[in-house]
Amino acid sequence: MISTLLSRPQRGPDGAPVPRLLFGADYNPEQWSRKVWEEDVRLMRAAGVNVVSLAIFSWAHLQPGPDAWDFAWLDEVMDLLYENGVGVDLATATASPPPWLTTAHPEILPVTDRGETLSPGARQHWRPTSPVFREHALRLVREMATRYADHPALFAWHVNNELGCHNVYDYSDDAARAFRDWLRARYTTLDTLNHAWGTAFWSQRYGDWEQILPPRLAASHPNPTQQLDFKRFSSDSLKDYLRAERAVLREVTPDVPVTTNFMVMPGTKGMNYADWADEVDFVANDHYVVPGPQARDELSFSANLTSGIAGGRPWFLMEHSTSAVNWQPVNLAKRPGELARDSLTHVAHGADAVCFFQWRQSAAGAEKYHSAMVPHAGADSDLFRAVTALGDTLKTLAPVAGSEREPAGVGILFDWESWWASEQDSHPTSLLDYHREALDWYSALLSLGVRADVVTTGADLSRHRMLIAPVLHLVPAGLAKDLTRYAEQGGHLVTTYFSGVVDENDHVWLGGYPGALRDLLGIRVEEFGPLPAGQEVELDDASTGGLWTDHITVTAPSTEVLAHYRTGAYAGRPAVTRRPTGGGSATYVSTRLGADGLASLLPRLLEPAGVMSELPAEVRGSVETTVRRGPGGRFLFLVNRTDRAVTVPGVTGEVLVGGTDADGAVLLAPRGVTVLRTSTD
Incomplete structure (x- = not known):
């Protein structure tokens, strides 16, 4: 587990970590x-810091010239940190080439x-x-x-840093050569590539590998499969x-774990992080809150997805912010309690490490x-006291370390290739947001108080009684069979507009449409009905749809219509359908209902x-629940x-963090977090 990786782990009387x-x-x-280094380690001890990521942007200091090296300062820092009980996640310093090299x-x-x-x-x-x-x-x-x-x-x-953050797509001659090599490995022959890319369209047929380029700026829309393959190639190159x-x-230090920070x-x-996960010894992630009406939900969603990428195992929160960032149009400071709530939400979803960018504000x-x-104001500040x-x-929550997330009844399927493919150009709408x-x-x-896991296509889907696959646009035949088997064996599949299409x-x-999922869903769509920005349609269940509609015909006698369109071009036709199959079912939602509409349907x-x-x-929607289970308990x-105090009755267990009221109910402070051990394993 991550928590035992430190060079000097705490040990009990029996010598075990x-x-x-x-x-x-x-x-x-x-x-x-x-002089500041000495103050840094003193403050690290005061704050309970036990790990730092070091040397991330240090290439120019470590190698000031092609044949000049200076490790003396890093030797001194490494020694100083070790002497003060701080372990080092040592970066390879390759993220930013020095001026002499460029x-x-x-x-x-x-x-x-x-x-x-x-x-x-930069x-x-x-x-x-x-x-x-x-x-x-x-x-x-x-x-x-x-x-x-x-x-x-x-x-x-710590390999490099935030691989691909600013350089995922490169269209250089180096990239062109590497792209051709990648394509040769994928397709073997030009005939196979020409078929896959549909090059009979617009006279694009290739007769030599050297004719192929990355999808550089063109007179019109580049070949869509070329674009999709370039996205795959770019992720694979990183x-x-x-x-x-x-x-x-691994050659030089075979016993030292290797990771890199995802985003x-x-x-x-x-970057297709689901595809990268097996390349690291433990998953690490960087996350920053983007203000907006779903900011809290998005933080939880991303932490949840990181856990899904990690296969439910503990992971490392490599970076997040104590307060404001510097790169948004307006950079808002966090309110009291948000630093802890943000951090502990990541822990709730499986993080065994809570780290920030950065230690001391530049x-x-x-x-x-x-x-x-440590902000510009120094240690005598509310921010450092919150830290x-x-x-x-986190010391109190030590028993949580090493535990894994307990699977939820609902899984939300997140697929990078559908994300890429569904948002390409020349589609029914450019407004779609996967x-x-x-x-x-x-x-x-979350608004219904229902726990869910965000999972990827490589996960064991059978662990969830319901599987939601929104805009699952790209569905190979094998995935279609897996989803059909899932429903027939008792799972309840839910998918949406623009799914199963390619x-x-x-x-x-x-x-x-929906193509690969048409028979499973028991419906057929002849034509898409995307909606202009701002235009909505009403459904007969009192909900409102936007972005998209479908001209649906029910093709299976067992398919139920859960809602019809009441207005719009398809008024009177099905909008939401469900087909029982085997022990499960397959549901199709043909319009964007938004979070409120989905909460009514779910x-x-x-x-x-x-x-x-x-x-x-009485507390559903106000409180998020997550469960971790491991050797230390459940x-x-x-x-x-919310920004108000919330009382949660009927919950029992040993309170590790937080508190209870006089009647024993859990009392959550505004923006607060309570952690209970409900059983011991």
């Missing part, structure tokens, strides 16, 4: 004097689809497929691995780079207004699946989603 949650931040001592080798710089070369001066100014960059980066990785292989502070390697660094690290957030869809640079554990209080809370539709279902379940090559399943879908809220009716997390 004692579980603990990790707590810390990115640490950038090169920005500060040695000056000598400008050919490592990324190129946009317009042919513009991006200049250095970060991640390197091509994932550049052999020149890789040569220099791996040399640095080997130097660091060799030097710190036996350092007692080292507990994990994954291949991760493997290259990992290979060096499971709405705006970072270019005095200069692009992120100087990004909050930190220290969180450190104490992530938002998935989040709306999650928000609706196969893995982005070819339409012919014969009527009770009718949950009942036959035998799923209900575990919360008293742990119930109750998170107050």
Whole structure:
């Protein structure tokens, strides 16, 4: 487990490691004097910090010239941290190439689809497929691995940093060559590629591999399968780079775990993290709250999805913010209680480490207004006192470390390839938002007080009595069979508009929509009915739909119509259908109902699946519940989603964090979290 990775874990009387949650931040001592380093470790001890990520953006300090090295300062910092009980997640420092490298080798710089070369001066100014960059980066990785292989502070390697955050799509000549190699491996022959890409359209047939380019800026819409394959290739290129660094690290330090920080957030869809998960020894994630009406729900959704990517096992929250960030149009400070609630929500969904960007707020640079554990105001601040209080809370929650999330009755299927494919150009609407539709279902379940897991297509779907697959646009034949088997064996599948439409090559399943799922659902759609922005239709169950409608014909006698369109072009036709099959059912929702509309519909879908809220009716929607279970017991997390105090009656167990009222009911402070151990295993 993550909590036992530290070089000096706490041990009990029998000598066995004692579980603990990790707590810390990115640490950038090169920005500060040695006098500040001494204050840093003193404050780390006061706050309960036991881990830091180090050397993330240190390449220029570690290698000031092609053949010049300076590890003395990092040696000193590593020793200082070890002496003060702080373990190190040591970065390979390859995230931001130094000026000497980009000056000598400008050919490592990324190129946009317009042919513009991006200049250095920020970060991640390197091509994932550049052999020149890789040569220099791996040399640095080997130097660091060799030097710190036996350092007692080292507990994990941190490959690069936020791979693909700014350079996932590169259209350079290096990328073109690598793209062709990737395509050869995928398709073997040009005939197979031409069929997959449908190149008979617009006279695009290729007669030589060298004719193929990335989907650079073109006179009109590039080939859609070319675009989809380039997205796959770009994710795979970064994954291949991760493997290259990992290979060096495992060669030199075979016993030191290797990870990299994912970014499971709405705006970072270019990296297929479900596909990357097996490449790391433990999953790590960065998450930042984006203000808006679903901000709380989105934080929970992303933490939940990270757990799904990790297969339900504990994971590492590598970065989040203590308060405001620096990169949003308006950067709002967190209110009292939000720092702890945000952090503990991640723990509730499986995080065994809570870390921030960064330890000490920078005095200069692009992120100087990004909050930190030690703010510009210093240790004598409400923010640092909140940080220290969180450190104490995490110590109290030590028994939770190593436990896994207990499966919920409902699973929400999240699929990167459907995300990519459903939002490409030349579609029925450009307004479709895959992530938002998935989040709306999650928000609706939260409002009903129903626990749900966000899972990926590689998960064991049978663990959930109901499986919601919103906008599952890309459905290969194998996945269609799996979903059919799921429903026939007693599962209750729910899917939505624009699902089951294309196969893995982005070819339409012919014969009527929803294509691959048409027979399972017992319906047929002849034509899509997307709606202009702002236009809505009414359903006869009093809900309102937007974005999309479908011209549905029921094709199976057993298919029930749960709601009809009352207005719009398809007035009187089915809008929501359900077909019983085997011991389960398959439901289709043909319009975007939004979180409120889904909350009205879901009770009718949950009942036959035998799923209900575990919360008293009076607190549903106000409280989120999550359960972790492991050697230390079964742990119930109750998170107050509101700005008022909430009392939760009827809950029993040992209170680890939080409190109860005079009658023994759980009392949640505004924006507060209570954790109870409800049983011991």
